[in-house]
Amino acid sequence: MNDDLKFPLPESDPPDASLMAKISNQLAQSLPAVRPLPSNAVLLAISLGAFAVVSFALAAAVGFKAFASLSAAEMAAYYTTVAVFAVLFARAVIERMIPGEKHFIPPSILSVAAFVVLGVLMALLFSNYDTTRFVATGIPCIRLGVVSALISGLLGWRLFRKGYFVQPRETILLYGLFAGFLGIAVLALHCPVRNSLHFIVWHLGAMLLAGLAGLFLGRFLENRANAD
Amino acid sequence: MPGDENGPPNRPMRDGGVEMLMVAYQNSDPNAATALVTQLSPPIFQFFLAQSRSRAEAEDLLQDFWLRIHKARATFRPGEPLMPWLYAIARRVRVDHYRKTKGTREHEIISEQLPERAAPEPPRQASPKISDMLQSLPASQREVLLMLKVSGLSLDEVARATGVSVGSVKQKAHRAYESLRKRLGGGA
Numbered sequence: 564m565n566d567d568l569k570f571p572l573p574e575s576d577p578p579d580a581s582l583m584a585k586i587s588n589q590l591a592q593s594l595p596a597v598r599p600l601p602s603n604a605v606l607l608a609i610s611l612g613a614f615a616v617v618s619f620a621l622a623a624a625v626g627f628k629a630f631a632s633l634s635a636a637e638m639a640a641y642y643t644t645v646a647v648f649a650v651l652f653a654r655a656v657i658e659r660m661i662p663g664e665k666h667f668i669p670p671s672i673l674s675v676a677a678f679v680v681l682g683v684l685m686a687l688l689f690s691n692y693d694t695t696r697f698v699a700t701g702i703p704c705i706r707l708g709v710v711s712a713l714i715s716g717l718l719g720w721r722l723f724r725k726g727y728f729v730q731p732r733e734t735i736l737l738y739g740l741f742a743g744f745l746g747i748a749v750l751a752l753h754c755p756v757r758n759s760l761h762f763i764v765w766h767l768g769a770m771l772l773a774g775l776a777g778l779f780l781g782r783f784l785e786n787r788a789n790a791d
Numbered sequence: 792m793p794g795d796e797n798g799p800p801n802r803p804m805r806d807g808g809v810e811m812l813m814v815a816y817q818n819s820d821p822n823a824a825t826a827l828v829t830q831l832s833p834p835i836f837q838f839f840l841a842q843s844r845s846r847a848e849a850e851d852l853l854q855d856f857w858l859r860i861h862k863a864r865a866t867f868r869p870g871e872p873l874m875p876w877l878y879a880i881a882r883r884v885r886v887d888h889y890r891k892t893k894g895t896r897e898h899e900i901i902s903e904q905l906p907e908r909a910a911p912e913p914p915r916q917a918s919p920k921i922s923d924m925l926q927s928l929p930a931s932q933r934e935v936l937l938m939l940k941v942s943g944l945s946l947d948e949v950a951r952a953t954g955v956s957v958g959s960v961k962q963k964a965h966r967a968y969e970s971l972r973k974r975l976g977g978g979a
Contacts, residue, residue: 578836582850586857587828591821597865599817661866662883663875663951728863729883730954789891 603657603664609722610653610741617718618745621711622752632755637688644684645748648677652741659734660727670737674774677744678767685762692760701765704754708746708769716742716773731788732781739777743770810873817864828857834942835881841925841937842885856884874944875951882934882952924974932967935960 600606633641655673658664716739727734746769754766809830815823835856840849859880867876925933931953938944938952939960946964950957 576837576840577833578850578853582853583828583832586832586854587821587825589854590824590828590857590861594816594819594821594824596819597817599868600866602868661868661871661876662863662879663872663877663948665951666954728859728866729879789887 600661603654603661606657606660607650607653610657610719611649613719614649614653614715614745614748617715618711618748618752621707621714621749625707625749625753627752628755629750629752632757640684640688641751644680645744645751648681649741649744649748652677652737652744656723656734656737656741659730659737660723662729670733670740673737674740677740677770681747681767682763685759689757689759689762691758693758694760697761697764700756700758701761704750704756704761704765705769705772707753708743708750708766709772710746711749712739712742712746712769712773712776715745716776727781727784731785732778735781735784736774736777739780740770740774742777743773746770746773810869813864813867813873814869817867831877832857835877837941838878838881838934838937839885841922841941842930842933848888852884852888855888856881859884872948872951874942875948878938878942878944878948878952879954885934924971927974928967928970932963932970935963936967939964 601609630638651668651673654667655670658666659670719738719742723738727738747766750766750769754761756762809827812823812827812830816827832853836849836853839852839856840846843849843852860877863880867873925936928936935949935953938949939946944952946957946960949960953960
């Protein structure tokens with residue numbers, strides 16, 4: 564990089580000592596000890612562990628009906644893809660919780676990639692595009708997906724609320740998508756319907772709704788913080 | 792300008808001392824809080840001042856910055872670099888302030904054209920020409936230049952603070968240098 568800048572930049576112009584003393588006093592007035600957030604690896608392990616436990620618990624409550632309808636190869640492809648995106652979403656959320664953390668992948672690319680890859684995978688796995696009882700079979704799925712996302716979102720909020728200081732809108736959008744992805748994981752364990760259109764509309768729809776909820780919540784919290 | 796004219800004049804100590812103070816601050820040590828404010832406020836204030844309309848605005852931003860640091864202090868992990876963490880929050884404070892005052896800024900354009908002022912501000916030490924030129928840069932280029940050349944952050948630290956790649960930081964800095972050189976009439 565050619566950065567041979569040959570002129571002076573602004574000199575140091577320190578703040579008033581009285582201002583710094585005032586700030587110090589303000590900080591000292593309420594200074595309880597805080598425990599730093601754990602490392603990214605620990606946060607990732609916690610997130611994925613919680614993701615697995617909650618998705619299996621919710622799927623157990625409604626039944627693991629997908630196991631009976633999927634072949635071993637289909638399960639391997641389907642569940643591996645879900646697991647990979649769960650890791651990517653968890654990592655993306657964690658990276659944005661910590662100010663100044665390196666970003667592995669932009670949320671827009673990750674979100675689009677999740678929808679496209681899962682949609683294409685389902686189109687390849689299930690060649691059935693029949694729309695008979697499309698809505699009747701779809702409503703319970705999207706309801707289960709959204710409820711699962713809501714439950715996981717609320718469960719994870721206690722940890723997550725500690726870290727959306729720098730990019731609240733983007734971070735909470737990703738958090739919503741991650742919670743929505745848990746809905747997809749629950750449906751992957753539960754839903755026995757082998758139909759591409761059903762998956763694309765109702766399963767991915769649950770994730771989309773959760774992402775939209777995250778987007779609106781992020782905007783609301785950011786606007787509220789700015790209004791304070 | 793004292794020292795190397797291209798060097799970072801505001802970089803706080805790099806030997807991990809500030810990080811240790813941060814850990815003590817997390818452990819509710821009021822002396823560490825005071826030491827951090829004393830050491831870190833000047834470069835952060837400079838960062839705000841170079842992007843503000845007035846010294847009073849930069850002082851408001853500095854206070855807001857420390858309130859955010861206080862709330863977010865649990866997100867600093869010992870062993871991690873402090874500067875990107877600090878500047879990511881400083882940057883957010885500035886962005887939020889800009890959004891908050893965007894409406895009022897438009898109304899103030901008219902009143903700013905009036906010559907009267909409540910009280911004359913103390914003259915800045917910075918060359919007005921350089922300050923004006925910095926103000927003329929796009930915000931993203933200006934903040935990268937300030938972090939690199941005034942605050943003394945490395946390319947990697949700036950990339951982390953701004954949430955972009957090192958390549959993007961290099962590109963913005965290069966464009967800022969080119970723009971400033973052109974304004975100086977082909978390079979000083």
